[in-house]
Amino acid sequence: MRKHKSISNKVLDRVKKHIIENLKLYIIVAIFFVIGIIAGVICYNSLDEGSKENCCNYIDSFVQNIREGYEVDNNELLRNTIINNIFFTIALWFIGCTIIGLPIVYGMISFKGFSLGYTICCLIGTLGTYKGIIFCFLSLFIQNILAIPAYLGMGVSGNKLYNSIMMDKRKENIKIEILKHTLFCILMLAFLIFASILESYVSASLLQIYTKSV
Numbered sequence: 001m002r003k004h005k006s007i008s009n010k011v012l013d014r015v016k017k018h019i020i021e022n023l024k025l026y027i028i029v030a031i032f033f034v035i036g037i038i039a040g041v042i043c044y045n046s047l048d049e050g051s052k053e054n055c056c057n058y059i060d061s062f063v064q065n066i067r068e069g070y071e072v073d074n075n076e077l078l079r080n081t082i083i084n085n086i087f088f089t090i091a092l093w094f095i096g097c098t099i100i101g102l103p104i105v106y107g108m109i110s111f112k113g114f115s116l117g118y119t120i121c122c123l124i125g126t127l128g129t130y131k132g133i134i135f136c137f138l139s140l141f142i143q144n145i146l147a148i149p150a151y152l153g154m155g156v157s158g159n160k161l162y163n164s165i166m167m168d169k170r171k172e173n174i175k176i177e178i179l180k181h182t183l184f185c186i187l188m189l190a191f192l193i194f195a196s197i198l199e200s201y202v203s204a205s206l207l208q209i210y211t212k213s214v
């Protein structure tokens with residue numbers, strides 16, 4: 001028991017140290033993520049009535065199907081989310097390894113924020129404030145507790161790699177920094193896979209239970 005606590009404490013200490021040492025980078029990457037969320041909100045509010053109606057019809061149809069007994073294929077959902085996260089991680093890793101890729105890294109992080117902001121607005125706009133917030137919490141919150149820090153972490157890792165290469169362009173240093181970036185991205189992918197499991201089984205189940213009860 002004490003050994004387990006000791007390992008947990010060491011992990012937490014490493015995480016805290018990592019965040020403190022890279023706090024400025026995390027703030028910068030987080031700002032781009034928030035900008036993406038704001039852009040998603042603005043984009044939804046700028047839609048014409050026809051486009052908003054299409055979003056509402058899609059969500060209403062999904063909710064109605066669940067109420068009528070439609071069961072989400074958890075295994076298929078898990079497979080799709082894991083594949084998407086693997087592709088996103090590989091893309092972010094590869095772009096982060098290029099000197100000119102830093103703006104694209106920021107763009108990818110912003111896009112994740114955009115998708116989140118747009119989705120939240122669609123749900124609230126369709127279901128109303130109260131039900132929409134609950135729907136967002138059940139469908140988005142649980143997995144994003146892990147996913148958002150993983151996205152930010154990979155963005156910071158790509159930024160660190162760029163800064164390290166700019167400071168020391170020796171081949172030995174570049175190889176070491178790329179290896180660090182690779183291992184970190186693999187670790188973040190593990191978090192994303194766990195987030196996919198939460199989304200596919202926990203969030204999806206809670207969402208079905210809530211939808212059928214209202």
